[in-house]
Structure formats: C-alpha cells, structure tokens
Amino acid sequence: MARPTARVLTLLELLQSGGTRTSAELAERLNVDGRTVRRYVEHLRDLGIPVDSVRGRYGGYRLARHYRMPPLMLTDEEALAVVWGLLLTGRPGSGPASIGDVEAATSKVRRVLPPALARQIDAVVETVNFTGGRIGEAERTGGGEEASARVLLGLAQAARDRRPIAFDYLPRHGPARSRTVHPHGIVAVHGLLYLTGHDVGRQAERTFRLDRIAGLRLLEGTFEVPDDLNPVQRVVGPLGAGPGRHEVSVLVDAEAVQVRALFPETLASVEPVAGVAGNGRWLRIFVRAERLEWVAGRLAALDRPFVIEQPKALHGVVAALGQKLIAAAIVDPGGDSS
Missing domain, CATH: 1.10.10.10 (Winged helix-like DNA-binding domain superfamily/Winged helix DNA-binding domain)
Structure with missing residues (x-):
C-alpha cells in the first residue's frame, strides 16, 4: 500500500x-x-x-494558471549522488527495482534539474560503464572522497560531445604532469573510476584514474571516435571473463602496497582475508589470466609466502618456474656447473 x-x-x-x-x-x-x-x-x-x-x-x-514548479534545488554533487544511486540500483542483482523503474526515476529527476546540470547528468548516464562484480566503495559514492564530482561531470560531458581535454595527472610515482587527451569513456570497476582515451602527447591509448586528475580544462575542437571503441575492455583487460582465461585465486602474506606494485587495480582484485593461520597480513588476489606463466612470474617477483587456492594447474606452473630459476642459478656463465 x-x-x-x-x-x-x-x-x-x-x-x-x-x-x-x-x-x-x-x-x-x-x-x-x-x-x-x-x-x-x-x-x-x-x-x-x-x-x-x-x-x-x-x-x-x-x-493555478502560469504556475510552474521550480527546478529541483540540488547542487551538482547532490544531483550526481542521486543519479549515481539510481544507476547502481539498476545493475542486475543489485536491488529490488527493475531497470524500467530506474530509468523512469532517473528521467523524472532529470526533468526537474536546471538545464545545464541536466545535460551534464545525461552525459554521465550515457558515458559511464559499470562492470560486473562487487560494488566498491568508490562506486557507491561516485568515485570516493578523492574523486571530484565536478571532474566526473566534466569528463562525461567531454566524452559524450567528443571534445578534447587537458588536465594535470598525478601518477603513482613522481610529480603531476599535464596531459592532453581525447576522452573515450568512463568505467567503474572494483571500487575505482577510470577514464579511457587517446593521449595526444604519447600518441597512444591510455587509462587514467579519476581520483588522480586535477585542473580539468575543455579544449577547442572535436575528434573522431575509433570504430572498435570499447572502454570497458580497455580498462578491465584480464579481469574480464573470456574464453581461455584462467580464474586464479591466491592467498599472499604481504602488504597491499607490495601486491599492487605487481598486480595493479586494472588487472586484479586484492582483498584482506581473516582467519588464516599465522600472524601475517594475508590478502586474496583474484585475477583472470590468459597465461598462468604470467601469474607465476608475478608471484615469484613478489617474493612473499603464498598459498594457491585455484586453479590446480598453477601448482605445476609455479613448480616448473622454480626449477628453471634453480637451474639458472647453478649454471656457470662459462659453461661449468658448480
């Protein structure tokens, strides 16, 4: 009722x-x-x-005649929060509302927003892609505390209208650098937001985390979109399910920063695990990989205790890599073994 x-x-x-x-x-x-x-x-x-x-x-x-309802008085951030919540609710299996209900509610909110803000919200709806899997904290909040709602609104509008942009980007190591980019799309995956696009200075496709973007500037002109544009595939990469990919789950006794240096956010999910014997800080790494040899190499480079949960075939690949490393260590460069 x-x-x-x-x-x-x-x-x-x-x-x-x-x-x-x-x-x-x-x-x-x-x-x-x-x-x-x-x-x-x-x-x-x-x-x-x-x-x-x-x-x-x-x-x-x-x-009463000539009466019109005033625009909904929401700040840009509040309007984005409302629509973001509706978009998350519309994901399969994320809530009781149907996709039709979510689309109807989003349309009603959009109709009572000021025109300029409504166009920006439309751009978010049209350009942001949500991947499957667990909803991360940044997805629930629209990018996390560090990601600016204004950055998201501006990037979405630029991607929709095919307008080049410039911004300052703070990489994982080193000072911020200015980038000029043709934005292709925005992807929400594993609790983070990513911009995909063509980096004009490097003449290559690149992926940027939104919480590391500052000083966003809209540039003159427009650009053409590649025919094979697929922002989700560009960001998700080995995380996405696909034919021939192995679902790998490994427990590692290591700090998150150590793991992320070899298994970045776009390649693997990393979550803390409770109830593991010992006093270590165990993490679970999950990745979908085309080659188990790649996973074995990363684990060897990590140089921390680990337990393979799946697949069973990874045990043999790790053992084979270990034998290769041992053999390489005992062979003298001059040809004589020690």
Whole structure:
C-alpha cells in the first residue's frame, strides 16, 4: 500500500500534467475517497503549491494558471549522488527495482534539474560503464572522497560531445604532469573510476584514474571516435571473463602496497582475508589470466609466502618456474656447473 506522502506526490504529478482533474478521477487514480483527496490538496497548499478549486458540473482541481514548479534545488554533487544511486540500483542483482523503474526515476529527476546540470547528468548516464562484480566503495559514492564530482561531470560531458581535454595527472610515482587527451569513456570497476582515451602527447591509448586528475580544462575542437571503441575492455583487460582465461585465486602474506606494485587495480582484485593461520597480513588476489606463466612470474617477483587456492594447474606452473630459476642459478656463465 502506498504511503500518504507518496500519494500526495502522485497527486502533484497528476495536476502537473495539465487541465482540470475531477475529484472522482483523482480518488480513483489514488485509490482513496473524495474526502482524502481534499486533504491531500490541502497538503499541497500548505507546501506553497497553488491548487485551484474549480466549481461546477465539470469542476475539480488544477494548478493555478502560469504556475510552474521550480527546478529541483540540488547542487551538482547532490544531483550526481542521486543519479549515481539510481544507476547502481539498476545493475542486475543489485536491488529490488527493475531497470524500467530506474530509468523512469532517473528521467523524472532529470526533468526537474536546471538545464545545464541536466545535460551534464545525461552525459554521465550515457558515458559511464559499470562492470560486473562487487560494488566498491568508490562506486557507491561516485568515485570516493578523492574523486571530484565536478571532474566526473566534466569528463562525461567531454566524452559524450567528443571534445578534447587537458588536465594535470598525478601518477603513482613522481610529480603531476599535464596531459592532453581525447576522452573515450568512463568505467567503474572494483571500487575505482577510470577514464579511457587517446593521449595526444604519447600518441597512444591510455587509462587514467579519476581520483588522480586535477585542473580539468575543455579544449577547442572535436575528434573522431575509433570504430572498435570499447572502454570497458580497455580498462578491465584480464579481469574480464573470456574464453581461455584462467580464474586464479591466491592467498599472499604481504602488504597491499607490495601486491599492487605487481598486480595493479586494472588487472586484479586484492582483498584482506581473516582467519588464516599465522600472524601475517594475508590478502586474496583474484585475477583472470590468459597465461598462468604470467601469474607465476608475478608471484615469484613478489617474493612473499603464498598459498594457491585455484586453479590446480598453477601448482605445476609455479613448480616448473622454480626449477628453471634453480637451474639458472647453478649454471656457470662459462659453461661449468658448480
């Protein structure tokens, strides 16, 4: 059963559609009696919404002539938060609402926003791609504390309109550097937001974390989009399921910063694990890899205790790599073994 507040809002929506609505018609649409309709009308009037009573045989209620609802008074960040929540709710298996309900709610929010902000929100809806899997904290909040909502709004609009941009980018190591990019899309994956695009200075496709972007500037002109554009595949890479890819899960006794140096966010998910014997800080690394040899090499480079959970074939690959390393260590460069 609908709550009274929901029915009052439904009454307002009916009146906003224009014309005069009879009390009987409104009572039927709201599934209440005529007396309750009058009470709801008074609620709207108490909120400062001018509802006129029309007398006569075809009388009823209508909004005062020339009255228009003011735009929804939300800041850019608040509007993005509302739509971001709706987008997450529309993901398969993430909530009770259907995709149709989410699209309808998003459309209603968009209609009452100021035009300029509505266009930016449209750009977010059109350009941001959500990958499957667990929703990370940054996805729930629209990019995390470090990612600016204004950066996301600006990047989304530039990607949709095919406008080149410039910004300062702070890499993992070293000072911030200025980049000029043709933005292709934005992808939310494993709790982080990424921009994909063509780096003009390096003449190559690149991926950038949004929380490391500052000083966003829109440049003149437009650019052509590649025919094979696929921002999700560009970002997800080996994380995405696909034919011939091995699902690898390994427990590692190491600091997160050590693991991330060899298994970056775009390649693997890394989560803490409780209940493992010993006093170490165990982490679970999950990655989908085309070659198990690549995983074995990374584990060897990490040089920390690890336990293979899956697949069983990785045990043999790691053992084979170990034998190669031992053999290489005992062979003298001059040809004589020690």
